[in-house]
Amino acid sequence: MENKDTRYILWFDQVGNDEVRFVGGKNASLGEMFTQLTPRGIRIPNGFCITAHAYREFVNGTTLAAMIRETLTGLDTSNIRDLQERGKKIRRAFEEVEFPEQITKEIRAAYRDLSAAYQMPEADTAVRSSATAEDLPGASFAGEHETYLNIVGEDNVLRAIRSAMGSLFTDRAISYRVDKGFDHFAIALSVGVQKMVRSDKGSSGVMFTLDTESGFRDVVEINASWGLGEMVVQGKVTPDEYIVFKPTFDQGFRPIIRKHLGSKTVKMIYAERSKKPVKEVKVLPKDRNRFVLTDDEILQLSRWGMEIEKHYSARAGHPMPMDMEWAKDGITGELFIVQARPETVQAEKKNVMSRTEYILKGGPASLIEGISVGTKIVSGVARVITSTGKLYQFQPGEILVTEITDPDWEPVMKIANAIITDKGGRTSHAAIVSRELGIPAVIGTGNATKKIKTGDLITVDTSSGSVGRVYSGKAEWEEKTYDISSLPEVKTKICMNIGSPESAFVHSLLPNNGVGLAREEFIIASHIRIHPLALINYEKSKNRSLKKKINDLSLGYDDKIAFYIEKLAQGIGEIGAAFWPNEVIVRFSDFKTNEYAALVGGTEYEPEEENPMLGWRGASRYAHPTFAPAFKLECEAMKKVRNEFGLTNVSGMVPFCRTPEEGKRVLEIMAEAGLAKGENGLRVHVMCEIPTNVLRANEFLDIFDGFSIGSNDLAQLTLGLDRDSAIVAGISNENDPAVRTLVSQAIRACLARGKYIGFCGQAPSDYPDFLRFLVSQHITAISLNPDSVIPMTFEVAKEEGSAAEAK
Numbered sequence: 001m002e003n004k005d006t007r008y009i010l011w012f013d014q015v016g017n018d019e020v021r022f023v024g025g026k027n028a029s030l031g032e033m034f035t036q037l038t039p040r041g042i043r044i045p046n047g048f049c050i051t052a053h054a055y056r057e058f059v060n061g062t063t064l065a066a067m068i069r070e071t072l073t074g075l076d077t078s079n080i081r082d083l084q085e086r087g088k089k090i091r092r093a094f095e096e097v098e099f100p101e102q103i104t105k106e107i108r109a110a111y112r113d114l115s116a117a118y119q120m121p122e123a124d125t126a127v128r129s130s131a132t133a134e135d136l137p138g139a140s141f142a143g144e145h146e147t148y149l150n151i152v153g154e155d156n157v158l159r160a161i162r163s164a165m166g167s168l169f170t171d172r173a174i175s176y177r178v179d180k181g182f183d184h185f186a187i188a189l190s191v192g193v194q195k196m197v198r199s200d201k202g203s204s205g206v207m208f209t210l211d212t213e214s215g216f217r218d219v220v221e222i223n224a225s226w227g228l229g230e231m232v233v234q235g236k237v238t239p240d241e242y243i244v245f246k247p248t249f250d251q252g253f254r255p256i257i258r259k260h261l262g263s264k265t266v267k268m269i270y271a272e273r274s275k276k277p278v279k280e281v282k283v284l285p286k287d288r289n290r291f292v293l294t295d296d297e298i299l300q301l302s303r304w305g306m307e308i309e310k311h312y313s314a315r316a317g318h319p320m321p322m323d324m325e326w327a328k329d330g331i332t333g334e335l336f337i338v339q340a341r342p343e344t345v346q347a348e349k350k351n352v353m354s355r356t357e358y359i360l361k362g363g364p365a366s367l368i369e370g371i372s373v374g375t376k377i378v379s380g381v382a383r384v385i386t387s388t389g390k391l392y393q394f395q396p397g398e399i400l401v402t403e404i405t406d407p408d409w410e411p412v413m414k415i416a417n418a419i420i421t422d423k424g425g426r427t428s429h430a431a432i433v434s435r436e437l438g439i440p441a442v443i444g445t446g447n448a449t450k451k452i453k454t455g456d457l458i459t460v461d462t463s464s465g466s467v468g469r470v471y472s473g474k475a476e477w478e479e480k481t482y483d484i485s486s487l488p489e490v491k492t493k494i495c496m497n498i499g500s501p502e503s504a505f506v507h508s509l510l511p512n513n514g515v516g517l518a519r520e521e522f523i524i525a526s527h528i529r530i531h532p533l534a535l536i537n538y539e540k541s542k543n544r545s546l547k548k549k550i551n552d553l554s555l556g557y558d559d560k561i562a563f564y565i566e567k568l569a570q571g572i573g574e575i576g577a578a579f580w581p582n583e584v585i586v587r588f589s590d591f592k593t594n595e596y597a598a599l600v601g602g603t604e605y606e607p608e609e610e611n612p613m614l615g616w617r618g619a620s621r622y623a624h625p626t627f628a629p630a631f632k633l634e635c636e637a638m639k640k641v642r643n644e645f646g647l648t649n650v651s652g653m654v655p656f657c658r659t660p661e662e663g664k665r666v667l668e669i670m671a672e673a674g675l676a677k678g679e680n681g682l683r684v685h686v687m688c689e690i691p692t693n694v695l696r697a698n699e700f701l702d703i704f705d706g707f708s709i710g711s712n713d714l715a716q717l718t719l720g721l722d723r724d725s726a727i728v729a730g731i732s733n734e735n736d737p738a739v740r741t742l743v744s745q746a747i748r749a750c751l752a753r754g755k756y757i758g759f760c761g762q763a764p765s766d767y768p769d770f771l772r773f774l775v776s777q778h779i780t781a782i783s784l785n786p787d788s789v790i791p792m793t794f795e796v797a798k799e800e801g802s803a804a805e806a807k
Contacts, residue, residue, distance in 0.1 A: 516783020
């Protein structure tokens, strides 16, 4: 067989990961999957590669090499206009210089063979660039070079191949190589010609085998939109987002822990009878408002992603998170993987032994919101740019505000203080490059270019989970840096209080012993926003205005009850997955009547109370015939988390339980809903926040698995202080001797019975002496807000050390 060093054409079944030097990273990966993973049932469209040797023959055997050297002499990549002019000149030369005859002949023959293999007169193909230095550790080259879709016919394929080779000298590719220290002539560009999947009639997207924002590795993240995949990659649409939890999926469960409906306003399709191969069209409302993939398809793609990751990890000898593109053929209904490469942004991050928390001071109203990238807060002057022709106006340190970005924008993105876009999702170009550059970004705001003007002073906040916010003016914030490398080991379990599911992956990377308090209220208020009884009574409601609001908030779900259960289960599941296998204690909803009334449809079902803080809340609500059907939906959600997602580390907690008799009734209702305490290891705790919980501790502990002390309510009810009243707020707090006495009694009662005893109030973070008191009483676990975990761990270590010395 002829030496691969001198071949112009290599088919996918002739190359693998060891042939990067011949066909570049993308083509080598396609060949690896085609030969190794197709037999395992993973569908990869076939194709062939024009080799790096062919590229060098073209460049070095013609006038191109000398022309490129001359054109790039004296280049200053910070001069955007000059960079654009030089890059354009080189790319034009690639299209005009005569192509070698033998290479042309072999490409034509290969294309005819590919067409015959698919029984087509002329195959529709994707022509993809594949650089010999791309997709390697330390060099992602994300989107640096061009891809051409729906290329049909020998002449068109040849033209696209020349253009793809010329894209080695796009403005962003030239700039990127200069920044990374790569020699322009040390890199060659192979081109892949691959049979297109008819996703123009179906759907497509990207898939990662980790969470792209936090780097959390136990999930598969999928983005999906209608039509060809370029719309997702370019960030021109906000796609659907799905997340699957790997550990329990491997055990046979179906853990789709996030399903977020994207707007998907436009799609790219084949342009029939047109000079252009593709075009953009609007997506019909019925398709915008439904999920692109079924649950079975989400799980099938996730399985493939995990198989691909395992294969590449085994070859590398270490974990290898993957970045993939997938497509669904709208004619056959079949799914395909059309590209795979190692993920390079999160995977290249080293173990950071310090952590910086950014804490916004005050509560300014946000100007706009979008998808958060990064974990910082920055301020700066905005620069609104809507076309690449104005990039030269951008000044270092400004905040870039634009509709979308593509690789042409990278020369200015690398000097920006932050980035804000109207469009795009978590895996769009703007998001990926922002992560790589380590700058904060707020993606897919919808209207940033209309709400912000050039010269405006603004603050970008990406510090609090998946929602990024932009504020007018220069906001104030605090930065705290902690040294994790010297974090001491302590006997007391340090857990976390978690409200937002979106922040769970990031916070789970802190040293912790699980979650002592996960609040359902945040999930209901932010992800559902509708009163559960309004959903239960949706079909028989005659309130058209209310039904329209419910429909607008539950897009993608025809069954409104299923919507409530699934959204609540996904929120709980995301927190449970983040901290797996540590226990995650989820408190059932603890809204007061005024808070429930604020939900859509809430005023039709909630009474008006003079003091909701002491009224119809917690266990009393669950046990009441009026609300019990709604509480059973919470039980259904928890059952889904444990039985369908396989997250048996999630346990329940009942708040504001006034009497043991009330507690027994709640447990009976849970059992009626199929969520029986003790079944499949289910633990059910009770909040200890009313003096009666302490005074009748043994009776409560007869029916529950333990206490979690809520100091805010316990102090309120012990001291007669209304938590909502600022007038009496200064009289006393959790440090009051009466409150301490009750806390001490509760701890002793649980320890005597061998039951769980935790503390989930704010007091330990606010009052270090109260923290020391809890440790001195030998409490089992203290659950803190994430920003308190590291500093309070040092405080716990000091107290434990002092206690040991005293003995």
